[in-house]
Amino acid sequence: MNRFFFSSWGRDPDKTGPWEEKGLLFPARFDDDREIRAFMGWQGIICRDPSVNMVDMCREYIKRAQQESCGQCTPCRMGTRILGDILERICQGRGTGADLPALKSLARQIADASRCDIGQTAPIPLLHALRHFRDQFEKAVREAAPIPRGTYLFKVTAPCTSACPSHLDIPGYVEAVAQGRYEAALKIIRQDCCLPGVVGRVCVRPCEANCRRGLADEPIAVKTLKRFVADYELDHGKRPLFPEIARKKQRIAIVGAGPAGLACAYYLGLRGYPTTIYEALSEPGGMAAVGIPDYRLPRHILRHEAHLVERLGCEIRYGIQVGKDISMDQILETGAAAIFLASGAHQALRMRCQGEDAGYEGFMTGVVFLREAAFGRRPLSGEKMVVIGGGNVAIDCVRTAVRLGFAEAVLVYRRTEAEMPADPEEIRDAKDEKVAFHFLTQPIKILAKKGKVTGLECLRMVLGEPDASGRRRPVPVEGSNFVIQTDAVVPAIGQACDLSYIPPESGIPLTRWKTVAADPVTFQVDGRPIFAGGDCFYGPLTLIAAIASGKNAARFMAKYLEKGKCLPEERDVMEGLIQKIGVYDPQEAPPIIGGRARIHPKTLDPEMRTASFDEVERGFCAAEALQEASRCLRCSRLALAAL
Amino acid sequence: MIAITIDNRNVLAEPQDTILQAASRNGIRIPTLCYHKRLSPIGSCRICMVEVTGMDKPVPACTTPVAEGMTVETRTERVMELRRTVIRMMLINHPMECHVCGASGSCALQDLAYEYGVAAHEFGEIPVNRRVKPYATPLIPYDPNKCVLCLRCVHACQEIKGIDALSIALRGSLAHIQGERSRCISCGECWQVCPVGALTQAVTDPPTRIHQMEAVTTTCGYCGVGCQMELRVMDGKVWGVTAPDDPEGPNNGSLCAKGRFGFDFIGHPDRLTVPLIREGGRFREASWxxxxxxxxxxxxxxxxxxxxxxxxxxxxxxxxxxxxxxxxxxxxxxxxxxxxxxxxxx
Incomplete structure (x- = not known):
């Protein structure tokens, strides 16, 4: 079938360069019923239907750009208005021959002179259209007949926003910080993330990896800016103002007060739904409370932000383990209209090392070790501790060991530092705290005397061919066995969820990765009033992904309760489509001259750190926050699809 | 110092300079509008756009840092035409009645239109019904049609005074400055930095433009800080107060509401001008x-x-x-x- 296809995506409208078929990355279908006839965005036009009127589509695109223009620079504020007025005139059949050259020169000047990417990119599809669909413009002027308005879907995003699982309006709140409007910034953050103080401390920050400023010098310190405004609110005794919401009658039950559960309760609360969270621990936060040590995430931050959730009509019932103290059926009998499953990944993976099941004194999994330490105990005795693993949890264990008074804390990892999945900043901090690293080392046997750990037998490794994850596979060196003398061994090589509380007769489908099988957009299980998010849906993943799942599940639960069913909304579909074509372009040279270095928050002196669980990383002061926020390039991206 | 080239001249700049600072350090003029020496660079007006070799697009001189070996051109055809376009855009809806405007003669937009030869509403007018809007303080009227949204006022309110009473309302061509009366302290810092006639003062009705009156430099008498101020005097009467342009004295070119607007006592009929002595319950005039x-x-x-x-x-x-x-x-x-x-x- 010889179908029509045009793409100018990623091409310079002035040049006839190589025909890059980047546009083919963009899906042809919107959903089962609808095709995407044309798409307009920051890098050009993709068109699959020659009957789409590009003049009308440009009118719509520029009109939307004018509505998004923040008004802070002249070319975008007034220029997009002039362009829009000219296009409107042409579409009404009142265009003149002089309009087309005027459009072109003005569009180019707006793209040249605007301050941020709304003005810099808004004229781009117009320039592409004027070049590649010029006949349509000439015809519109010549025939002078009104052009009917098409139906379009519009979306604003940004590389950082698109990369964030919860799609925070990062350019929006970073700008508010730059303007000193801290409470406004926090309001923007809370639209998509109800735990700003927590995420502002421990987020893995995909936004920063997708920050365009990083292509010129260094990415914006998005995480620390988020923390700054959260701390500002807390330190100044301010509290967010929640709107008066009419309380709904239906109550929703949530399993687990971790980030996903809290987020779900928060966003249901904003919609008026009261919630009851069943939490096995005596603390809010789930894995964020007992899996992340206090020196990274002080508990009072979590408690404070959980308390805000309670203000929105959420009751947290602590010390109740679902499946043991209350069954799923009993929850439904309490009159819950729907259930959100948000239990965490509290179970440690086995490392297949001889002796790990022997119950030796001095052996403990990382999950248990961190949980015990989180409740103020020193669960293992001795002078030396060996932690096995290369992720953030392993680093958390070994740094906790330093603080619990182990004279020697050793981390054993079977690959090299370059392959470690842990955050490089965490690795740096651990080194500052005199943690010893043994790379290319594989434990094979835990040695014990009279039931007590005395050492760890290991093998030396070398790196072989890359495996499925792209990392080079470690290969053991025959006969390289050696022993590390130690009093304690803590493996931290991964976690899984314990879903034994879900009885098989409940009919809730599970995956073979021990997670709940739910819709990836609506988080609904099988069209039933049951939803799942966080680690028990994704498997162990990030805090921000857990919050995103809770936030979105709340939206779809409300929809389900009000309409009887819930399907992905157009904006959810559009988000997925845009991600296919990629909002962040690592090949791009941003049109700025770099050289303004990122500001790094101060950290507690390493000697001071190890004596306590005091927070290591300090936030920004106001001057640092303003300076850092002003580095943002505000890469807003406008996308328009014709259906 | 680092070496850069501006308009084919080899010049030296401090490493932390912006292109604008490096140019002005070396006596090279780059036109500006939103830039104000007492404020951090704003980058809103896009008048100071220059071309830098190696960059596809022009960059603003006020916010772009210099780099060793950089080559800058400040007057290429491309940036001259950009400036003209921006001036034309600023003049959309701008009343072309400079003869009745209090800012005429000290107006940055007027000066730029003169320099770049922009005579009229070349983009026509855009029908947005805008009148003088309520502003943060009754002492200052705001005319959104004259406003070029340079944001000096917003930055001054925030950076100099730390008040943050001003912000932008609405978007696109409808955008304008809005003030929050509950925050505003009527200091008039915004009025002082306004480069055009969008912000005026409602305290007096002067017979001529305040900036054209004689400036008598004095020290503010309201408190002990010692702020330097200029009384604007004509025909023996004080019509307004401005702060000196060169940041001198403890106030760095800033004034408070009392210093700036509280001057009507100077010529007030109730003011005591001779000593009085009370005799039999009544005051009589006396010599010093x-x-x-x-x-x-x-x-x-x-x-x-x-x-x-x-x-x-x-x-x-x-x-x-x-x-x-x-x-x-x-x-x-x-x-x-x-x-x-x-x-x-x-």
Whole structure:
């Protein structure tokens, strides 16, 4: 079938360069019923239907750009208005021959002179259209007949926003910080993330990896800016103002007060739904409370932000383990209209090392070790501790060991530092705290005397061919066995969820990765009033992904309760489509001259750190926050699809 | 210092300079509008766009840092035409009635239109019904049609005064400055930095433009800080107060609401201009010699009959530090009492 296809995506409208078929990355279908006839965005036009009127589509695109223009620079504020007025005139059949050259020169000047990417990119599809669909413009002027308005879907995003699982309006709140409007910034953050103080401390920050400023010098310190405004609110005794919401009658039950559960309760609360969270621990936060040590995430931050959730009509019932103290059926009998499953990944993976099941004194999994330490105990005795693993949890264990008074804390990892999945900043901090690293080392046997750990037998490794994850596979060196003398061994090589509380007769489908099988957009299980998010849906993943799942599940639960069913909304579909074509372009040279270095928050002196669980990383002061926020390039991206 | 080239001239710049700073350090003029030396660079007007070799697009000189070996061109055809376009855009809806505008002659937009030869509404007018809007303080009227949204006012309110009463309302061509009355302290910092006639003062109705009046530099008398100010005088009357352009004195070119707008007392009919002595319950005018002699005699009588501690001195924040020093010296050494105090502020 010889179908029509045009793409100018990623091409310079002035040049006839190589025909890059980047546009083919963009899906042809919107959903089962609808095709995407044309798409307009920051890098050009993709068109699959020659009957789409590009003049009308440009009118719509520029009109939307004018509505998004923040008004802070002249070319975008007034220029997009002039362009829009000219296009409107042409579409009404009142265009003149002089309009087309005027459009072109003005569009180019707006793209040249605007301050941020709304003005810099808004004229781009117009320039592409004027070049590649010029006949349509000439015809519109010549025939002078009104052009009917098409139906379009519009979306604003940004590389950082698109990369964030919860799609925070990062350019929006970073700008508010730059303007000193801290409470406004926090309001923007809370639209998509109800735990700003927590995420502002421990987020893995995909936004920063997708920050365009990083292509010129260094990415914006998005995480620390988020923390700054959260701390500002807390330190100044301010509290967010929640709107008066009419309380709904239906109550929703949530399993687990971790980030996903809290987020779900928060966003249901904003919609008026009261919630009851069943939490096995005596603390809010789930894995964020007992899996992340206090020196990274002080508990009072979590408690404070959980308390805000309670203000929105959420009751947290602590010390109740679902499946043991209350069954799923009993929850439904309490009159819950729907259930959100948000239990965490509290179970440690086995490392297949001889002796790990022997119950030796001095052996403990990382999950248990961190949980015990989180409740103020020193669960293992001795002078030396060996932690096995290369992720953030392993680093958390070994740094906790330093603080619990182990004279020697050793981390054993079977690959090299370059392959470690842990955050490089965490690795740096651990080194500052005199943690010893043994790379290319594989434990094979835990040695014990009279039931007590005395050492760890290991093998030396070398790196072989890359495996499925792209990392080079470690290969053991025959006969390289050696022993590390130690009093304690803590493996931290991964976690899984314990879903034994879900009885098989409940009919809730599970995956073979021990997670709940739910819709990836609506988080609904099988069209039933049951939803799942966080680690028990994704498997162990990030805090921000857990919050995103809770936030979105709340939206779809409300929809389900009000309409009887819930399907992905157009904006959810559009988000997925845009991600296919990629909002962040690592090949791009941003049109700025770099050289303004990122500001790094101060950290507690390493000697001071190890004596306590005091927070290591300090936030920004106001001057640092303003300076850092002003580095943002505000890469807003406008996308328009014709259906 | 690092070496860069601006308009084919090899010049030296400080490493932390922006292109604009490096140019002005070397006597090369780049036109600006939103840039103000007392504010951090704003980058809103796009007048100072220049071309840098190696960059696809022009960059703003006010916010772009210099780099070793950089080559800058400030007057290429491309940026000259960009500036003209931006000026044309600023003139959309701008009333072309400079002869009745208080800013005429000190208006950055007028100067730029002159320099770049933009004569009229070349983009026509855009029908947005905008009148003089309510603003943060009744002392300052705001005309959104004259406003070019350079954001100097917003930045001054925030950076200099830390008040943050101003922000942008609405978007696109409808955008304008909005003020929050509950926050505003009527300091007039926004009015001082406005480069056009969008912000005016409603305190007096001067017969000519304030900036054209004689400027009499003086020290503000409201409190002891010693802010430097200029009284704008014509025909023996004070019509307005401005802060000196060159940040000098403790106020760095800034004033408060009292210093800037509280000047009507100078020519007020109720103001005392001669000493008065009360006799039989009524005041009569007296000469300074008579009044001082009268006060000295009475003070001496009180000291003689009741002791010096029966006297107390209370001085005013309107006096200078030197005057206040002499006043306490007079009471301690002359009268002989430590009963001396000061109202601290007005």
């Amino acid at each position: 010699e008579e009044a001082l002699a009268y006060a000295a005699r009475k003070l001496k009588e009180i000291c003689a009959s009741h002791g010096p501690d029966a006297v107390m001195g209370f001085s005013s924040a309107r006096c200078t530090n030197e005057e206040n020093y002499l006043f306490q010296k007079f009471l301690r050494a002359g009268v002989g009492t430590n009963n001396v105090d000061h109202c601290a502020r007005l």
